[in-house]
Amino acid sequence: MIGLSPETTPTRRGEIMTDGVITKKGVSPGKTLTIMAGVHGDEICGPEAFKELIPTLDIKRGTVHFIVANLEALTLGERQVDMNLNRAFRPNKLLTAKERGTYERKRALELMPYLRESEALLDVHSSMTKKSKPFIICEPHSFPIAKRLRFGIRSHGWDVIEAGGTDYFMNTMGKIGICIECGNHNDPKAPKLARESIIRFLTIMGAIDGRLPRECKSQKVMHAFGIYKTETNFRKAREFEDFEPLPKGTPIGYDGKKKVLAPENMLIIFPRNQDLPGKEAFILGRYE
Numbered sequence: 173m174i175g176l177s178p179e180t181t182p183t184r185r186g187e188i189m190t191d192g193v194i195t196k197k198g199v200s201p202g203k204t205l206t207i208m209a210g211v212h213g214d215e216i217c218g219p220e221a222f223k224e225l226i227p228t229l230d231i232k233r234g235t236v237h238f239i240v241a242n243l244e245a246l247t248l249g250e251r252q253v254d255m256n257l258n259r260a261f262r263p264n265k266l267l268t269a270k271e272r273g274t275y276e277r278k279r280a281l282e283l284m285p286y287l288r289e290s291e292a293l294l295d296v297h298s299s300m301t302k303k304s305k306p307f308i309i310c311e312p313h314s315f316p317i318a319k320r321l322r323f324g325i326r327s328h329g330w331d332v333i334e335a336g337g338t339d340y341f342m343n344t345m346g347k348i349g350i351c352i353e354c355g356n357h358n359d360p361k362a363p364k365l366a367r368e369s370i371i372r373f374l375t376i377m378g379a380i381d382g383r384l385p386r387e388c389k390s391q392k393v394m395h396a397f398g399i400y401k402t403e404t405n406f407r408k409a410r411e412f413e414d415f416e417p418l419p420k421g422t423p424i425g426y427d428g429k430k431k432v433l434a435p436e437n438m439l440i441i442f443p444r445n446q447d448l449p450g451k452e453a454f455i456l457g458r459y460e
């Protein structure tokens with residue numbers, strides 16, 4: 173668990189860690205915020221950033237919940253135990269009976285109260301794609317904050333195609349929900365980017381002191397406009413980079429025996445082989 177034990181543990185200066193949650197309070201009033209890491213258990217850049225940052229961070233204003241989300245998956249070193257935790261933050265009626273019985277759904281229900289009391293969320297992720305570009309996932313109401321994080325791309329449209337994430341849950345309440353993808357899981361730059369982004373986010377939100385980070389003028393905007401789900405299973409035709417541009421008609425892979433081609437000029441994101449029907453094989457995007 174990378175030094176973050178799931179048990180209730182008293183930490184420095186009276187901060188309490190309960191079941192993966194450390195709450196730090198400033199002496200002055202301010203916003204309530206949540207920083208989340210380890211929603212997927214194989215994405216260790218967030219928990220690594222927490223380990224270094226949390227003991228040193230001096231929260232001046234408001235309340236910040238630091239949450240290590242998928243404790244069991246992190247212990248296993250796997251993406252998930254029973255289901256994708258980032259699809260479990262949905263109303264009950266949008267989940268199957270099987271999904272409602274999973275560890276991840278139970279964990280999502282435990283974590284929802286922290287999100288309900290927070291004004292804004294930063295959720296730290298990384299990608300299994302080897303050549304992955306760091307990018308931001310958020311909807312346009314969070315763009316003013318996303319612009320000040322040091323990423324080359326901010327993307328939107330994900331709530332429609334992949335409902336049930338932590339940022340989706342915040343968006344349904346009209347709050348700020350920002351997910352950062354910090355690059356490949358094993359890229360040593362990923363935890364550094366995670367740390368820097370957490371500091372920028374807390375500065376922008378007024379929780380810590382510091383100069384307001386500048387807007388990244390070169391940041392591109394990408395619309396995630398579609399998702400390919402398997403009919404039977406999926407095998408990639410080759411390795412792809414995240415955000416690789418594919419001209420219309422490019423072979424992407426096979427769904428069973430059926431060839432899957434790019435339906436139009438598109439960018440491909442998160443391509444992955446899948447063994448079962450109804451699974452997410454890749455995301456389709458375009459720059460705006």
Ligand SMILES: [Zn+2]
Pocket residue numbers: 211212215297298
């Ligand atoms: Zn993730």
